[in-house]
Amino acid sequence: MGKPRHYAWGGESFIPSLIGRDNPGNKPFAEWWLGAHPDDSSLVVVDGNHQSLLDWLKIHNEVQDEEERQGEFPLPFLMKILDVEHMLAIQVHPTKAQAEEGFIRQDKLGIGRTAPERTYRDRNDKPEMMVALTPCWLAHGFATRATIISRFALYATFNQLSDQMQLFGIEAAFERLMKMPQCQVNELLGEVVDIHRYPYSRCELNQQLPEYWVCRAVLDQRSGYDRGLLAMLMMNIVHIPVGQGIYQGAGVPHAYLAGQNIEIMSNSDNVVRIGPTKLHVDLDEALRLIDYQEVVPKILHPEGGQESIRQYSHGGTAAFRLQ
Template sequence: MNTVRPYGWGSRTAIPALLGVKPSGEPQAELWMGAHPGAPSGVNRGHGRLSLDRLIAADPDAELGAATVARFGPALPFLFKVLAAGEPLSVQVHPDLTQARAGYAAEEAAGVPLEARERNYRDANHKPEMLCALEEFTGVCGFRAPLDTAALLEQLGVAGLRPVVEVLRAKPEAEALREALSWALTLDSATVTELVGATRAALLRLAAESTDLAKVVMLRDYAVAADHYPADAGLLSALLLNHVVLRPGDAVYLGAGVPHAYFRGLGVELMANSDNVLRAGLTPKHIDVPELLRVVDFRASNPSAMQPHRVVGHPGEERYPAPTDEFRLSRYRLGAWGSRVLPTDTPQILLCTAGHVSLTDAAGGHLSLAPGESCFVAADSPSIQATSTRGAATIYKATVNL
């Protein structure tokens, strides 16, 4: 029993298709699984529906395990989602733990209301996250090398982009990237509208001329962002970042300070339980340029799709490596009538994304999952046997990384 968030950028068909239900016609952006107070999952253990946050609060050691409580306190430290992007999301960045604690304390001391539009830090936690594609998923992640971005902008041939091309070619990497992002976010509104329009036209022209399919996909994704935000400098921010295409099963990890945006696709997203976001465009929400520039990591990167690796001692588990304690993502692919034993010494959420799965624990408990359905498994639960019941099936498991 999970809540679907109807954010405006959400796909109208992807989550209904996963769940096997008729689309409502409204955006369905995110299916939340976890104990976040904004939309906690519902759990039914035979005594009626209870929200997961209340269930955990009643007995944290049993539900989360003593090690998890000792490390993170009496709350589930991660949030699991199915994310369906029908339109581009904002260009954004998340703070590290030290920055989050300092920012939250400063805004609390200043008396900024928690729900105020200008509030940057809604909690004192960091927000590393991982996105794993269920279908083709595109976006941007991390700064492209300055000289490579300069070459791309020169190909566009837009006169208004020349100043930033000169900066990217002439200055050291970190200085060039900082100055380029600052330039994009401090242009006046009339200049932004004119420049985004000219850049959109150039992107489409270059896409029509190119025979490089990957480049065409990139250029068209940027142009679509301009279509949705024609008076927003977010396109200019996004052009500084690496374009990424994830195939089904590919994942990307997004650490603190890494600017990123999702453009389109369906995937599962796993993150630390935080709402701290600093934005750099493609959004009507608040943009705090000085704070953003303080948090962004101005280093170029070359992100690549991450593949899971098999786990020794856990047959069938394919784990996506993540350098954080708050979460860990694994995948189980079951053949027709295939079966695997899932260890249960940590709190976990199991999500079925394909096929149908029967879950049976050592105490005789039984639960069936269809695509898009999930369950919470307490740390003190008996071991679970997962069996596919209607052909091949896929399960994703979210848990802590202890």
């Protein structure tokens, strides 16, 4: 039996329907964790009683191989179901070495492992792969320098940033965006939203454009002029059809924007956020971890082709049920 996570960006019906649970209070069900992470271990039934899977594996280590016995946690992976009703924060995950160093550093600072301001909750890296259960959208890695310059060129307030991109590249421009005063952030995002407000309201703005998602966050989701939204103007916007997926390694900035998916990753909850979010943001650490290389997104396809995807349709929307 998995464990739900009630983050504000989650939907109210997909996961409850999936797991056969009522949601009379209309809580946001953002994630359903299936694994043995100490923050939210799944449960198993033993002699008619529920027991933590984490505790059960510690007792029954004969089911593990030698490598798993030597790991920090007895299960090396964590699986999740995600329902992205509102966009997640732009975020990045550490390498194993970075996670080890960050975990020890925050322990020495006396930050509790479950404290809201804690960034490193375990010693693991967090490479992750997702497969779309419904059509999904995400921001994934930096677009090419030429693409970013062409986007900046659309806005008068981005002139200096466009010049900086051409002279110094992605890293310098991104760090300037992330560290500029809030009044400048407001000016830049204000121009973007003002230009695209009308076509967005008429459903005439293409979802492949980062401006669509900026307008959605500001106008519909009331995120405010958060500097994390500026990051999307430098990133690839990717559509993942049902049954296809994508891999996101250490250092790749990314954010799920919409849709439901299944994710599998190493057993970690190390998330370094930029924004927009009400959760803890560690901008300096994110800037240190980010891989500033241009990324061409690689969509993963099922080996058997689309015909191998088993889909149950109801009202035109794919639906799945866990057994």
